[in-house]
Amino acid sequence: MRIALFATCLADAMFPQAAIATVELLERLGHQVVFPSGQTCCGQMHINTGYLGQASELVRHHVEVFEDCDVVVAPSGSCVGSVRHQHAMVARRAGDGALAQRAEAVAARTYELSELLVDVLGVTDVGAYYPHRVTYHPTCHSLRLLRVGDKPLQLLRHVRGLTLVELIGAETCCGFGGTFAIKNADTSTAMLADKMSAVIASSAEVCTAGDSSCLMHIGGGLSRIRSSVRTVHLAEILAATEAS
Incomplete structure (x- = not known):
């Protein structure tokens, strides 16, 4: 399976090891991981603090970057939650029904890591070893x-x-x-x-x-x-x- 990595701001700026580990894990399981280089903040922090106008352009950009991807994964329940439950709402608040529909389509293909592994790939044993x-x-x-x-x-x-x-x-x-x-x-x-x-x-x-x-x-x-x-x-x- 070809999977697009949505790395998230926090991984990009402070905790890259989470994103790197996601790629290593999925590649070890035999999947191709791609990194859409145009990705930026998904707008969650703007939405959560009430800046919906500014967030609408970030939502649009996120959709444009990921809408051609079959499957998107992020090592973050928080950011996936925003994509699924906030993006279409922001687009509709901005009066853009077409963008809202595109956002819903992207959201339907976006998964948090454990969801992707268990629900989509059908894997619970990923061959890991961690003696702690x-x-x-x-x-x-x-x-x-x-x-x-x-x-x-x-x-x-x-x-x-x-x-x-x-x-x-x-x-x-x-x-x-x-x-x-x-x-x-x-x-x-x-x-x-x-x-x-x-x-x-x-x-x-x-x-x-x-x-x-x-x-x-x-x-x-x-x-x-x-x-x-x-x-x-x-x-x-x-x-x-x-x-x-």
Whole structure:
């Protein structure tokens, strides 16, 4: 299968290892991965902060870049959630019904990584090896907007050498929420403290998730209290092998 990578801003600017791991994993499974070089921000941060007018041009550009692709994958439940649930709405608010229809067509072919693997490719054992104690944080967008369910857990359970440990209160938000963490810093910090306590209580070596944004938030908090727990994107775990 020929799959287009939607890398996302955060991967491009701060966490490229998540995008690289996505490519390595899919190529190892026998698929061709292409990178449409014209891709930019999908507009999620503009939409979430109320700048729908500015976001409409980003939506248009995203559609133009990806509408000829049969399948699109992103290592981010948050950005895929925006493509699926916000792009057509933004286009309609701008009075562009034709763009909304094009956006819906692109959205129907866009998947978060675990969705693509389990639902489209029919794979739960990707041949990964990762000898560590790991706990999984289901990010809000993947859990509530995309409803990926236990797909990431299915994939993690098939990773050789990995010990999957329960995260108490796993479905509770970590407190990031993009600008929420800035505008409501005290509340965000309290939510993060609860999440860190649960991660540490799990006795895991690694906390994983499908969104680099949440991992950045959790990992930043853990580093400030000098915890030994690391945050690693799901794609990196699934891309790992004994050879790596």
